[in-house]
């Protein structure tokens with residue numbers, strides 16, 4: 001029988017509920033905020049496409065930038081709102097959050113830097129959705145402005161291999177003593193479209209190790225060379241891609 005799944009970051013999903021915990025535990029992401037901060041002028045304006053739980057919006061606002069964060073998932077935006085509300089008022093005042101689709105967005109404003117962090121662009125299919133997102137980035141930049149897209153490494157997606165549903169890929173103690181477990185239940189890579197499909201199963205174990213209800217959630221990544229699609233929006237490579245943790249690269253483009 002086919003497993004009933006929900007989409008990553010859907011309402012009630014554990015991928016949304018435990019996003020911060022899982023991301024904090026992933027050492028391969030460390031340092032991305034420093035890279036984005038170095039791309040914008042001091043105190044400048046940043047548009048974040050796929051702002052998620054506000055991990056970067058909050059950090060960049062604390063560094064003095066003014067940040068507009070856009071996300072399609074209400075469950076993620078709710079966390080970003082809660083995070084922002086807990087910040088000192090002067091930092092909170094530098095953050096604007098709104099629901100929106102990065103493939104079709106028009107804020108009628110320009111920014112010094114557009115960022116699309118942690119594989120967000122890889123959540124939508126290559127082709128029209130990528131072209132439209134690059135056009136959105138270009139529309140929100142002045143001439144010479146930078147846009148940074150963090151994308152996964154295609155060779156690793158291709159080599160990921162079949163799932164091992166028995167071996168947890170994460171086993172993390174929660175603040176209340178329970179444990180969060182993650183398993184990859186299904187995984188396949190489709191050559192040509194360069195699509196990695198995964199069913200990631202989340203489960204919480206109590207202090208005695210009893211595993212509660214499992215939540216299988218679909219996570220799909222798409223990847224291709226972004227440069228030709230970015231060029232259709234007038235975005236040209238600004239520097240060689242910046243490696244992050246050996247699992248992905250930040251591609252920086254400049255608006256012509």
Ligand SMILES: C[S@@+](CC[C@H](N)C(=O)[O-])C[C@H]1O[C@@H](n2cnc3c(N)ncnc32)[C@H](O)[C@@H]1O
Nearest residue numbers: 050051052055071072073076101102117118120
């Ligand atoms: C991996 S999270 C990244 C969150 C945050 N930027 C970070 O680095 O921690 C990807 C986010 O992209 C959002 N997302 C996916 N497709 C989107 C779209 N078409 N428009 C806006 N946000 C989208 C998801 O809802 C999710 O919150």
